[in-house]
Amino acid sequence: MTSSLAGAxxxxxxxxxxxxxxxxxxxxxxxxxADITRLTGLNRSTVGALTTDLARAGLAVERDPVxxxxxxxxxxxxxxxxxxxxxxxxxxxxxxxxAVVSLGGAVASRREARHTNRDPDPEAVFRQxxxxxxxxxxxxxxxAVCLGVGLAIPGVVRHSDGLVRxxxxxxxxxxxxxxxxxxxxxxxxxxxxxNDADMGAIAEHLRGVGRGSANMVFLAGxxxxxxxxxxxxxxxxxxxxxxxxxxxxxxxxxxxxxRCGRRGCWETEIGEEAVVRALGGQxxxxxxxxxxxxxxxxxxGRLGEIGRWxxxxxxxxxxxxxxxxxxxxxxxxxxxxxxxDQVRDELEAALTAPRExxxxxxxxxxxxxxxxxxxESVFAPLLDDPIGCVERVRERAA
Amino acid sequence: MTSSLAGAxxxxxxxxxxxxxxxxxxxxxxxxxADITRLTGLNRSTVGALTTDLARAGLAVERDPVxxxxxxxxxxxxxxxxxxxxxxxxxxxxxxxxAVVSLGGAVASRREARHTNRDPDPEAVFRQxxxxxxxxxxxxxxxAVCLGVGLAIPGVVRHSDGLVRxxxxxxxxxxxxxxxxxxxxxxxxxxxxxNDADMGAIAEHLRGVGRGSANMVFLAGxxxxxxxxxxxxxxxxxxxxxxxxxxxxxxxxxxxxxRCGRRGCWETEIGEEAVVRALGGQxxxxxxxxxxxxxxxxxxGRLGEIGRWxxxxxxxxxxxxxxxxxxxxxxxxxxxxxxxDQVRDELEAALTAPRExxxxxxxxxxxxxxxxxxxESVFAPLLDDPIGCVERVRERAA
Numbered sequence: 001m002t003s004s005l006a007g008a009x010x011x012x013x014x015x016x017x018x019x020x021x022x023x024x025x026x027x028x029x030x031x032x033x034a035d036i037t038r039l040t041g042l043n044r045s046t047v048g049a050l051t052t053d054l055a056r057a058g059l060a061v062e063r064d065p066v067x068x069x070x071x072x073x074x075x076x077x078x079x080x081x082x083x084x085x086x087x088x089x090x091x092x093x094x095x096x097x098x099a100v101v102s103l104g105g106a107v108a109s110r111r112e113a114r115h116t117n118r119d120p121d122p123e124a125v126f127r128q129x130x131x132x133x134x135x136x137x138x139x140x141x142x143x144a145v146c147l148g149v150g151l152a153i154p155g156v157v158r159h160s161d162g163l164v165r166x167x168x169x170x171x172x173x174x175x176x177x178x179x180x181x182x183x184x185x186x187x188x189x190x191x192x193x194x195n196d197a198d199m200g201a202i203a204e205h206l207r208g209v210g211r212g213s214a215n216m217v218f219l220a221g222x223x224x225x226x227x228x229x230x231x232x233x234x235x236x237x238x239x240x241x242x243x244x245x246x247x248x249x250x251x252x253x254x255x256x257x258x259r260c261g262r263r264g265c266w267e268t269e270i271g272e273e274a275v276v277r278a279l280g281g282q283x284x285x286x287x288x289x290x291x292x293x294x295x296x297x298x299x300x301g302r303l304g305e306i307g308r309w310x311x312x313x314x315x316x317x318x319x320x321x322x323x324x325x326x327x328x329x330x331x332x333x334x335x336x337x338x339x340x341d342q343v344r345d346e347l348e349a350a351l352t353a354p355r356e357x358x359x360x361x362x363x364x365x366x367x368x369x370x371x372x373x374x375x376e377s378v379f380a381p382l383l384d385d386p387i388g389c390v391e392r393v394r395e396r397a398a
Numbered sequence: 399m400t401s402s403l404a405g406a407x408x409x410x411x412x413x414x415x416x417x418x419x420x421x422x423x424x425x426x427x428x429x430x431x432a433d434i435t436r437l438t439g440l441n442r443s444t445v446g447a448l449t450t451d452l453a454r455a456g457l458a459v460e461r462d463p464v465x466x467x468x469x470x471x472x473x474x475x476x477x478x479x480x481x482x483x484x485x486x487x488x489x490x491x492x493x494x495x496x497a498v499v500s501l502g503g504a505v506a507s508r509r510e511a512r513h514t515n516r517d518p519d520p521e522a523v524f525r526q527x528x529x530x531x532x533x534x535x536x537x538x539x540x541x542a543v544c545l546g547v548g549l550a551i552p553g554v555v556r557h558s559d560g561l562v563r564x565x566x567x568x569x570x571x572x573x574x575x576x577x578x579x580x581x582x583x584x585x586x587x588x589x590x591x592x593n594d595a596d597m598g599a600i601a602e603h604l605r606g607v608g609r610g611s612a613n614m615v616f617l618a619g620x621x622x623x624x625x626x627x628x629x630x631x632x633x634x635x636x637x638x639x640x641x642x643x644x645x646x647x648x649x650x651x652x653x654x655x656x657r658c659g660r661r662g663c664w665e666t667e668i669g670e671e672a673v674v675r676a677l678g679g680q681x682x683x684x685x686x687x688x689x690x691x692x693x694x695x696x697x698x699g700r701l702g703e704i705g706r707w708x709x710x711x712x713x714x715x716x717x718x719x720x721x722x723x724x725x726x727x728x729x730x731x732x733x734x735x736x737x738x739d740q741v742r743d744e745l746e747a748a749l750t751a752p753r754e755x756x757x758x759x760x761x762x763x764x765x766x767x768x769x770x771x772x773x774e775s776v777f778a779p780l781l782d783d784p785i786g787c788v789e790r791v792r793e794r795a796a
Contacts, residue, residue, distance in 0.1 A: 227718075231635075231641075234630075238752065239611075239613045240755050242720040243720040246717075248748075249714040250714055260747075262747045319643040320625075321636055322637050322639070323636065324637045349658075351554060351643055353638060354636065
């Protein structure tokens, strides 16, 4: 008994340590072997063996250090950016963004295409997506390994099979997005389809303003308001993958009818339509242009009610989740600076204990958060088991 | 490198397997070695070695099976109920319940004492608690190991040190409950202080109606409405331990002032005071007696509004958490059968995808859920590392 179990777990330890090292490289960039030793607590010879393994697998590059220091200089280890990549898609209401995201997290190349009409036909979107992918792959470095496909969409996604149950602002109901991707881009590897706010939350948690915060609420507001929740360092998924629909908390039962059918959901009070209305615009007017005309918080009186609703909802989330940080993304990132006072006043009324622990923040990533999060969903299994993951990719390709 | 790591992890594997076995015994009761083999996938000789280890540590009892079957009968393994126990306290608004909970989860003995007045003085409560404990320990089996102390309280508890930040219905603010317990009951082992709804959630998840549900919302309503949230099999804690205060979601901003200071929190609409008011009672009237007079759902028209608010709030939680099950505990367990129609109507309006996955349930445990959950918080480290935990207890006692 003992030897076989011990054998299995020795391999597990190696796998675990390879993952830790690759995670350091992937999220932190180039680092010396000496720093890895310090960061991990592993001894020098172990670190040397592990980085050599990563280099052999095509995931890291080892280089003699440039310049002279005191003592023997330590070898620099770099993520092998042209060694492996993820295909990432950010499906938005009005357009599709496609990118090759390299190991290390950089966007190596990207393409965009607008949808030809509102409520776009899924088949047309996936044809477009196939074309963008062909262009991207033509540019990908020779020999680079495609680890898989990640896609973010503003909708409710079934975790088990990537079925989009409901994407109200695209007019999609029960669209088998993962299956359609598989048909259009066969052989690209595992496919992960996720809600855009969940994907954005992953990106902000790993690389943005949520770095170091184990408990984060990420709000992605535009037409609707989505939420991605990180708890104890992990994305909240729920029973089917539908968790985090904080835009559909009823906060004002006497309010307007929501697209979901209920009355007074949070997104009816702070979403795009509400902002346009508050600024005197007509339905369909471009909210960004209207907001740009609001010169400063002092003159933002017309947004006061919206600020109050933003604060009430954030207060609810603070009481319910006790996060370290609430990140206001998308439209809310433009709104927050204009209504910070109203939000603060409402937030003051949340329970003292969780309120004292929370900060409000603007996103640390640019508008690529969902795209990067989609890529990180593809990188996640690689960071759990680097060598095994690469071997599986090569077997698939053979 | 390899041998020491392998050595460490071989020990880890044994610890892990001992924990798995003890968890089976603790939660499932007596089981044959053959069934353990089947349940765990471990081979027979490994299971034999592990159960012998548990028996030697005083945590399991091995017995020859009674009766004759076909083939060699398998040895029965039982949790050693008088081998180890937790001290569990359920601090309620009007009284304290104290119990010895045995390994295996049975309440071996219990004591209750009413508080002498409302907003009880913490010192008086802990004197009372010390007395109850002395009585309980006098009855405890000789040689049994006290694993620690768990306490449930209707308040907001800081996870790191068991400070009760706010227990509004007891009038407590920043009471160092864990430290006061340590002073009154020294040497009883690690102390875990938790919110009563969190403790109830743990109990329902492990032993009640939430068994088998990895994602559960447990509502504990009486004066206020607390929530304990299980996500992916684990209690949601949040940054400081304050997560799950679902009673303080604003659902009706035009509503009544809440004890927390905000207006229209969910608990102002469905808590005890609201129910008493709806039934024509005066503040302070006993809600249970009033509810007992409501003969059936058909005549429960006066509760219709409360049912609607219950449904709106549950709908919010379904959209936000995507649980398998929402358990209505405490006062809500009496309310739900009377307003099931209204709740169902409101819940119909939640998002389709999460709504299809959720069931509403009454608690599976009796009113001891918080007490049992407090005990399970003490058993948790034992189930992670049975032998190590027992050794630490014996060292402490020596």
